[in-house]
Amino acid sequence: MAPILLVLIALLVGDQITGPELVFWLAFTVIVLGALGTVLIPNIVHAALALIAALLGVAGIYVLLAAEFIALVQVMVYGGGVVLLIIFGLMMTNAQDDPLVTDGSQKPFALLVALLLGGVFVAAALDAQWGAETVSVIPFRDFGARLFRDFMVPVIIVGVLLDIALTGGIVNARPPLHADAESEGGAG
Amino acid sequence: MIPLENFLILSGILFAIGLYGVMARRSAILILMSVELMLAGVSINFVAFATYLDGDAFSGMVFALFVITVAAAEVGLALGIVLRLFRERRTAYVDAADSLKW
Amino acid sequence: MGMEQVWILPAIPVAAFVVISLFSGLIPRRGDFLAVLGMLAVVILVGFVLADFQGSFRNGLFSPQSGANEYAFDWLNIGHEFFVIEFSTYVDAITMVMLPVVSFVALMVLVYSIGYMRGEQRYGWYFAALSLFVAAMLLLVISGNLLQLYLAWEGVGLASYLLIGFHWERQSAAEAAKKAFITTRIGDVGLLIGIILLWRVTGTFDIQEIIHAAEHGMFSETYLTVSLLFLFMGAVGKSAQFPLHVWLPDAMEGPTPVSALIHAATMVVAGVYLVARMLPAYEVAPIAQDVVLYTGLITALMAATMGLVATDIKRVLAFSTISQLGFMFVALGVGAVTAAMFHLFTHAFFKSLLFLGSGSVIHSTEQQEVSGLGGLRKKMPITTVTFMIGSLALAGIPIFAGFFSKDEILHDLLKHGPLFAYVVLAATAILTATYSTRLVLLTFFGKPKNSHAFDHAHESPLIMTVPLVLLAVLATVSGFFAVDEVGRLFGFVGGIGQLVFEGEHGHVFDLDLAFAGTATVMALLGLAIGWTYWHGDAKRAEQAQGWSPELHQLLVRRYYIDELYQGVINNVILGAASVVAWFDKRVVNETGVDGGAQLIGFFGLRLKFLQTGRIPNYVLGMALGVLALAIVAFSKA
Numbered sequence: 063m064a065p066i067l068l069v070l071i072a073l074l075v076g077d078q079i080t081g082p083e084l085v086f087w088l089a090f091t092v093i094v095l096g097a098l099g100t101v102l103i104p105n106i107v108h109a110a111l112a113l114i115a116a117l118l119g120v121a122g123i124y125v126l127l128a129a130e131f132i133a134l135v136q137v138m139v140y141g142g143g144v145v146l147l148i149i150f151g152l153m154m155t156n157a158q159d160d161p162l163v164t165d166g167s168q169k170p171f172a173l174l175v176a177l178l179l180g181g182v183f184v185a186a187a188l189d190a191q192w193g194a195e196t197v198s199v200i201p202f203r204d205f206g207a208r209l210f211r212d213f214m215v216p217v218i219i220v221g222v223l224l225d226i227a228l229t230g231g232i233v234n235a236r237p238p239l240h241a242d243a244e245s246e247g248g249a250g
Numbered sequence: 251m252i253p254l255e256n257f258l259i260l261s262g263i264l265f266a267i268g269l270y271g272v273m274a275r276r277s278a279i280l281i282l283m284s285v286e287l288m289l290a291g292v293s294i295n296f297v298a299f300a301t302y303l304d305g306d307a308f309s310g311m312v313f314a315l316f317v318i319t320v321a322a323a324e325v326g327l328a329l330g331i332v333l334r335l336f337r338e339r340r341t342a343y344v345d346a347a348d349s350l351k352w
Numbered sequence: 353m354g355m356e357q358v359w360i361l362p363a364i365p366v367a368a369f370v371v372i373s374l375f376s377g378l379i380p381r382r383g384d385f386l387a388v389l390g391m392l393a394v395v396i397l398v399g400f401v402l403a404d405f406q407g408s409f410r411n412g413l414f415s416p417q418s419g420a421n422e423y424a425f426d427w428l429n430i431g432h433e434f435f436v437i438e439f440s441t442y443v444d445a446i447t448m449v450m451l452p453v454v455s456f457v458a459l460m461v462l463v464y465s466i467g468y469m470r471g472e473q474r475y476g477w478y479f480a481a482l483s484l485f486v487a488a489m490l491l492l493v494i495s496g497n498l499l500q501l502y503l504a505w506e507g508v509g510l511a512s513y514l515l516i517g518f519h520w521e522r523q524s525a526a527e528a529a530k531k532a533f534i535t536t537r538i539g540d541v542g543l544l545i546g547i548i549l550l551w552r553v554t555g556t557f558d559i560q561e562i563i564h565a566a567e568h569g570m571f572s573e574t575y576l577t578v579s580l581l582f583l584f585m586g587a588v589g590k591s592a593q594f595p596l597h598v599w600l601p602d603a604m605e606g607p608t609p610v611s612a613l614i615h616a617a618t619m620v621v622a623g624v625y626l627v628a629r630m631l632p633a634y635e636v637a638p639i640a641q642d643v644v645l646y647t648g649l650i651t652a653l654m655a656a657t658m659g660l661v662a663t664d665i666k667r668v669l670a671f672s673t674i675s676q677l678g679f680m681f682v683a684l685g686v687g688a689v690t691a692a693m694f695h696l697f698t699h700a701f702f703k704s705l706l707f708l709g710s711g712s713v714i715h716s717t718e719q720q721e722v723s724g725l726g727g728l729r730k731k732m733p734i735t736t737v738t739f740m741i742g743s744l745a746l747a748g749i750p751i752f753a754g755f756f757s758k759d760e761i762l763h764d765l766l767k768h769g770p771l772f773a774y775v776v777l778a779a780t781a782i783l784t785a786t787y788s789t790r791l792v793l794l795t796f797f798g799k800p801k802n803s804h805a806f807d808h809a810h811e812s813p814l815i816m817t818v819p820l821v822l823l824a825v826l827a828t829v830s831g832f833f834a835v836d837e838v839g840r841l842f843g844f845v846g847g848i849g850q851l852v853f854e855g856e857h858g859h860v861f862d863l864d865l866a867f868a869g870t871a872t873v874m875a876l877l878g879l880a881i882g883w884t885y886w887h888g889d890a891k892r893a894e895q896a897q898g899w900s901p902e903l904h905q906l907l908v909r910r911y912y913i914d915e916l917y918q919g920v921i922n923n924v925i926l927g928a929a930s931v932v933a934w935f936d937k938r939v940v941n942e943t944g945v946d947g948g949a950q951l952i953g954f955f956g957l958r959l960k961f962l963q964t965g966r967i968p969n970y971v972l973g974m975a976l977g978v979l980a981l982a983i984v985a986f987s988k989a
Contacts, residue, residue: 086252090260097264097287101271106280113283116264120290123260124314126252127301132293132314139318144286144325151279151329155342163277166345166968172273175975176266182982183262187255189986195254195302200311213312220319227323234330238337273972281968344967351965 066091086126092119105161106152114145128199257298264291278332278342282325289321353397354404355443356423358494361397361451364390365487369480376476384466387479391459391486398451405448422496422560433555440496440558446628449693450493453700454618456826458486460819461613464708467815468609468715478518482613485511489618493625497557498547501626505543505590508619509536515614516606528602535599539589546582549575559629566633573637580633580640584647587623591677594651598914600674601658604666608711611666616673616707617700624680624696628689635687645685649773652678654911656783660790661907663722665710668791672746673703675784679761682777688764695761698753698830702745705823709739712812712820713795717805722794724802731809734817736796738824743792745827747785748875750868756831759871766867778874785878790893793886 067088074084096116103109117140124133152158166172200208210217264287271284293314300310332342339346353360368390372383379386424440462482469478488507495501517529551557553575554565566576587593592600603615614620627634627644634641652675659671676699683692712735713728714720729736745752748759758781766774800806811817885893897904906912 082252086256090256093260093264094267097267100280100283100287101267101275106277109280110283113286116287117290120264120294123257123294124297127257127294127297129297129301129311129314132297132311132318135315135318139322140286140290144322147325147329148279148283151282151332154333155279155336157279157342163275163280165274166276168968168972169274171972172270172968172975175273175972175979176270179269179975179979179982180262180266182979182986183265184259186982186986187258187262192254193303195251196305197251197301198305199301200308205311208308209312209315212308216312216316220316223320224323227327231326231330234327235333269975273968273975276968347967348965350963352960352963 082126085122089119089122089126092116093123104163104165106157106163107161109163110145110148110152113148114141117141117145128197130202131205254298254302257294257302261291261295261298264288264294276343276345278335278344279329281344282328282332286321286325289317293317353400355401358401358441358443358447359423359439361394361401361455361494362487362490364394364397365483365490368483369487372476372483373480376480379476382476382479384462384475384479387483388459388462388466390483391455391462394486394490395452395455395459398455401443401451402448405443424496424558436556437499438497438558439500441494442496442559443494446625446689446693447493449697450621450625451490453697454486454489454493457617457700457704457823458482458489458613460823461609461704461708464612464711464816464819465607465609467813468711469607472607474518478515478607481511481514481518482610485515485614485619489622492622495559497559498550498562499557501559502540502544502547505586505622506540508614508622509533509540509590512536512603512614512619515610516603518607518610519605522605525605528599528605532599532603535596536589539586539596542582542585542589543587546579546584546586549579549582563630563632566636571636576633577637577640580630580637581643583630584627584640584644587626587681588647589623590626591620591623591681592674593623593647593678593681594654595913597651597655597674598910598917601662601667601670601910604664604670608666608707608714611670612704612707612711615670616703620673620677621680621696621700624677624684624692627681627684628692631684631687631689634684641685641687644681645769645773648678648681648683648685649776650678651675652682652780653776653783656780656787658907658910659787660783661904664720665713665722665725665791665795666707666720668787669703669706669710672706672784672787675780676703676746679758679777679780682765682769682773683761686764686768688761688768691757691760691764694833695757697833698745698757698827701823701830702742702752702754702827705738705742705820705827706746708816708820708823709735709742712816713739715812715816716809717802718808719802719805722791724805725795725800726798726802727796727800727806728809729796731806732796732811734811734820738817738820739796740792741824741827743788745831746788747879748781748871749785749879750872750875751828751831753827753829753831755868755871755875759868762871763867781871782874782878782881785875786882789879789882790886793882798888 070084070087074081093116096112096114096119099112100109100116103112118137121133121136121141124130124136268284268287268289268291271287272281275281275284296310296317297314300308300313304310335344335347336342365387368383368387372379372386376382422440422442424438426436426438428435428437430436462479465478465482469475472478485508488504488511492501492504492508495504513529513533516532517526519525520529547557550562553571554562556562565571571579589596600615600620604611606615634644655671655675655678659668659675662668662671676695680692680695680699683689683695712732713725716732717725717728719725741752745754748755762774762777762781765777885896909915
């Protein structure tokens with residue numbers, strides 16, 4: 063990290079890149095390294111930590127894209143909620159006893175496919191004519207009003223969805239009751 | 251101003267890395283984490299397009315918002331399933347769930 | 353009741369058939385009287401139709417050249433007259449010859465059957481089937497279009513099958529019925545092809561329209577010849593001409609009254625009727641007409657030679673029928689419709705008389721083979737006399753009917769046909785007289801050869817002898833219908849010559865005395881030969897047989913044609929069939945059907961390993977699909 067940061071600052075000072083660009087490349091580095099860490103590090107707990115880093119980097123990108131609200135939500139939900147849930151999951155599956163995870167048998171094929179797909183995306187992005195690029199900004203304070211005015215129905219539906227997910231999660235995760243065990247034993 | 255392609259390439263790379271993780275990792279929870287990466291990549295894509303190409307950049311951001319919300323719900327649910335798998339097979343490895351094998 | 357209502361005529365026997373076949377168990381006497389009464393009604397109604405016909409004649413509604421009445425309605429009409437099936441009737445002079453023949457002979461046979469079939473199993477069904485037959489035959493002769501004719505044609509074929517195989521418990525009867533049906537079927541296929549060919553060019557099935565088209569050059573001559581030859585195939589089958597004659601001798605397995613009606617007087621003349629109807633078209637295609645002529649000629653001679661050596665009474669009569677039908681076709685072959693129809697008319701009476709007479713003999717002696725008969729004239733006088741009258745008519749002795757009609761044919765043949773054909777037919781006429789004499793002598797004269805049968809012989813009951821007498825009267829007098837004065841006596845415009853016309857040979861029957869004399873001499877010659885060889889104990893005949901046993905065998909075995917056909921069937925047809933069977937078994941069934949199933953199993957067994965049950969494998973699959981899509985989309989953009 064540190065060497066990269068130094069390189070970038072040097073470039074900034076040398077007028078090669080602008081300020082926002084420096085931030086972009088910094089965030090880029092964080093995200094990519096974090097993502098690679100998530101998928102490559104054998105230690106499951108370390109991988110979870112790499113995930114946090116990546117997601118926070120994404121929040122930074124959102125800021126660059128003038129979507130501050132989304133950045134805030136990203137940090138709160140992912141950084142606060144999701145990663146926490148994942149850590150809980152790790153605890154419940156006794157990851158601490160055996161933190162080293164070997165990778166699956168189809169690693170080479172996966173690598174190939176992922177590389178190809180990524181390649182296609184990059185090529186497509188570079189190849190296309192995107193038209194006039196202007197940065198449009200939504201004022202923060204309008205965001206909420208517009209959300210609950212124009213997108214009222216989706217918001218309510220998502221609320222119901224969360225409700226369902228919550229219920230489902232509880233049903234799945236509760237410890238087996240005696241009645242469950244009997245019915246499972248009978249049906250299993 | 252940062253060119254649009256930068257963001258798009260970033261989102262593509264992120265998505266690809268996440269895809270690799272889903273296919274290559276063994277532990278169910280790691281797969282879950284890789285899915286998060288994919289979703290993040292997608293969201294960046296949407297927001298980038300919304301900011302740069304859409305005069306009223308609202309819809310893209312709302313979409314990203316909903317993606318984050320649903321992803322959160324999904325993680326909760328998925329972990330429940332992982333726990334059930336763990337209870338049945340004593341392991342969180344996904345290849346333990348192969349009852350539909352030929 | 354007039355010509356327009358002629359469709360009622362077949363309807364009555366149909367009703368009789370339905371009622372008797374469904375309810376015979378409940379009706380007294382199993383419904384035989386219903387069939388008889390129905391037939392009587394038909395005969396009376398035919399009289400009305402005849403009166404109407406004559407009335408139209410006299411009132412000038414139609415001229416002798418084109419006397420006819422048509423009635424039609426559409427039964428099926430597709431695509432604005434593109435394909436039309438209609439029910440139509442056509443009544444002209446030819447029809448008016450057929451209707452009295454069919455109805456009167458049928459009536460005689462039905463009355464006779466009450467006595468002959470007494471005590472038989474399935475007595476009711478016999479009368480039902482006979483009624484069905486008559487209905488189909490009547491429909492056939494009044495049909496105005498070829499498709500309806502074909503329907504009736506098949507109908508008589510069916511009835512014939514049912515009646516030949518009436519005693520189906522007997523293996524030989526069942527086989528004979530099958531043989532009859534299959535042989536005529538071969539002809540019927542030809543008939544259908546011919547009908548379709550004619551329809552293709554003219555767009556209609558109506559007989560008169562087709563004839564009109566033929567006369568006005570709508571067909572190329574080759575096409576017309578081919579179509580008419582196909583039609584003739586049907587006639588060859590139905591009228592038992594060479595080479596499809598093989599079924600008629602075997603058909604004698606049926607009850608004798610059936611043979612009298614179907615295989616002497618009516619069904620077998622359907623072929624003659626068909627060609628007579630279509631004759632104007634045949635005149636436009638001379639090659640086809642020549643085929644008719646020579647087929648008839650060959651058949652006449654061949655059958656007469658076979659009749660000379662046959663030992664079963666009914667078989668002799670069967671061969672005689674085939675031969676006489678040949679005579680009719682010869683007449684048609686030279687365009688002499690009048691002669692042909694006249695011979696049809698007289699032949700129906702004397703041939704059915706002969707058959708019923710033989711039935712009388714069989715009924716009383718239980719013998720069919722000549723070797724069991726002899727000297728019956730003392731025991732069965734009425735049968736003997738009537739049978740002799742029939743034979744004299746067959747032989748062509750003057751005053752009896754056969755003389756007039758046969759003479760007419762020979763006369764026309766000499767006038768319009770090749771000389772050698774006349775010579776052959778004349779020889780056949782002599783042979784005809786010979787074998788009929790032989791039959792009479794061996795059956796009714798000489799010493800009885802089976803004393804047991806002879807002792808039991810008795811004259812048949814009235815119900816059987818009355819028809820014999822009536823038919824004998826007709827066999828005697830019907831010849832005189834040819835003469836104009838007689839015809840006028842009955843209210844007709846003239847004799848039968850005025851009634852039926854030969855197209856452009858517009859001809860009035862006249863009696864050429866010199867010619868008639870020659871014919872008489874020939875008939876007497878034949879009679880003399882017959883008497884010489886077969887009178888008394890027939891010693892001379894046995895000697896003649898000794899001269900050339902091979903020739904005798906050839907004739908007895910019917911020129912080995914049956915063996916030839918069986919050989920063809922065994923080797924060619926069954927051989928081809930086995931190839932097809934092999935194809936069906938190996939290619940279609942094993943490779944196609946079973947093979948398809950096995951292929952699926954083969955692949956399934958191997959492809960199942962794709963289902964590992966592991967999720968990452970499935971995700972990989974999905975990702976590959978997405979990758980493919982992405983590449984395609986990218987390359988397109």
